Amino acid sequence: MKKIYFLALAMLTVGSVNAQREISNVERVDVDLTTLTGERSQDTIVAPAIATGACSFVIYSSSSGYVAGTNNYSDLEKAQYFPTVGGDISGVLVLYGAKNDQGGNTNYNAKIYADGGGTPGTVLGTSSAVNISAVDTSAAGGWTAFPISPSVSASNGFFASVTVDGTDTVGIITTEDPCSNSLAWELWSDGTTWLPYNDGTSGWGLEIDNLMAVMIDNISLSTPEQGVSEVKTYYANNQIVIEGIVEGVAIDGIEVLDINGRSVTPYHTPYVSGGRYTFDVGSIATGNYIVVMNTNFGKVGTKVHVNNQ
Numbered sequence: 001m002k003k004i005y006f007l008a009l010a011m012l013t014v015g016s017v018n019a020q021r022e023i024s025n026v027e028r029v030d031v032d033l034t035t036l037t038g039e040r041s042q043d044t045i046v047a048p049a050i051a052t053g054a055c056s057f058v059i060y061s062s063s064s065g066y067v068a069g070t071n072n073y074s075d076l077e078k079a080q081y082f083p084t085v086g087g088d089i090s091g092v093l094v095l096y097g098a099k100n101d102q103g104g105n106t107n108y109n110a111k112i113y114a115d116g117g118g119t120p121g122t123v124l125g126t127s128s129a130v131n132i133s134a135v136d137t138s139a140a141g142g143w144t145a146f147p148i149s150p151s152v153s154a155s156n157g158f159f160a161s162v163t164v165d166g167t168d169t170v171g172i173i174t175t176e177d178p179c180s181n182s183l184a185w186e187l188w189s190d191g192t193t194w195l196p197y198n199d200g201t202s203g204w205g206l207e208i209d210n211l212m213a214v215m216i217d218n219i220s221l222s223t224p225e226q227g228v229s230e231v232k233t234y235y236a237n238n239q240i241v242i243e244g245i246v247e248g249v250a251i252d253g254i255e256v257l258d259i260n261g262r263s264v265t266p267y268h269t270p271y272v273s274g275g276r277y278t279f280d281v282g283s284i285a286t287g288n289y290i291v292v293m294n295t296n297f298g299k300v301g302t303k304v305h306v307n308n309q
Contacts, residue, residue: 021073021204024062029097029173031057031211035143044093045082045216047181047209055179057211059097059171060204066098066171067197068210070164074189077111078172079120079161080212081183086155087219092127093143094162095211097173099135104167106132110146112214115157120185120194125152132168143213151217159185160214178207219303233291233302238282240291240304251277253294256284264289281306 033050049055065071068078092110107129113120127146136142146162164170174184184197184206197206233242242251254277256265264284281289286308293302 021067022062022064023060023067023204023206025060026176027059027061027097028176029057029059031095031173043216043219044213045085045087045219046211046213047080047082047175047183049175049180049209050211055175057173058176059173060206060208061098061171065169066164067204067206068174068184068208069096069098069171070166070169074165075186076165076189076191077161077163077187078210078212079113079159079185079187079194080210081115081157081159081185082214083115083118083157083183085157085216085219086153087216088151088153089125089148089158089160089214089216090151091148091215092146092160092162093213093215094146095143095173096135096137096170098169098171099132099137100169101132102168104132106166106168108132108135108146108163108166108170110148110160110162112148112152112154113159113161114154115159120159120161120187124154124158132166132170135170145215155220160212161185161187162212165189173211174206174208175211176208180207180209182207182209184208184210233304235281235304235306238280238308239278240281240306242277242291242293251293254279255292255294256281257290257292258287282308284308 033046060067064073089112092112094110108131109129110127112124114122114124116122125148127148130144130146134144136144162172164172182196182198185194186197186203187194195203197204197208199205233240235241240256242254255263258264265281284306286306288303288305291302291304
């Protein structure tokens with residue numbers, strides 16, 4: 001079964017975000033997230049804010065070009081951070097909202113970077129090239145695929161990027177500020193400077209995420225170093241049980257999401273006994289879910305199958 005994991009068209013005008021990089025236009029775009037599964041055999045993973053359906057989706061631009069795309073700052077790549085996630089990655093999906101084929105015959109590539117301590121580290125894999133002519137801008141559901149073969153394995157977080165430089169221009173759809181997990185990054189023209197979009201001094205100053213997804217199998221959801229370690233989450237007798245909590249870590253709230261990132265249980269405090277957390281899920285349908293635990297060291301997600309007969 002293919003799964004999506006978290007882990008309106010109008011023109012508006014906005015002012016200058018900061019002294020260095022300016023935005024003058026934002027175009028709202030309708031997006032159908034159900035097209036992510038398509039005919040692919042792999043699971044897909046997107047930023048939590050994208051999967052919830054609570055965000056509006058837009059294309060940010062100005063006279064300098066696109067925030068999430070080709071611009072006069074000569075940005076080289078746009079990336080999305082997937083912290084605490086691992087698996088076998090066979091491709092990247094990008095939802096473009098605009099392109100201008102100026103005859104440059106530009107080829108674009110997606111890349112997977114290891115998590116280098118919260119910034120992009122070693123390149124783990126690069127996709128086959130996709131020509132500007134094959135970039136799909138039917139924003140509602142035309143995800144452009146960048147296959148990576150053979151697949152690459154990542155653990156404990158990774159970055160997925162796509163190149164945007166060239167004679168031709170492309171613009172990637174993003175969430176609308178400030179609806180995001182602030183996991184969008186970019187590689188500047190010097191080829192070494194990676195910055196998040198919400199960098200407070202020299203970036204765009206936007207709290208947004210790129211509409212980029214990763215095709216992934218054997219997904220694993222790891223946890224922050226100080227967080228929950230070797231967690232065992234399972235279903236039993238109309239309850240979800242969580243065991244294996246590191247000493248000093250406390251779970252103060254739990255929420256259950258469906259595979260599209262929508263909440264199916266109210267956020268609430270679980271029953272705790274001897275380091276074993278339990279909470280009732282007898283009212284939800286049989287299926288696969290994501291359990292999000294809010295701990296004193298941050299949020300942690302894990303998968304569980306509920307079998308309510």
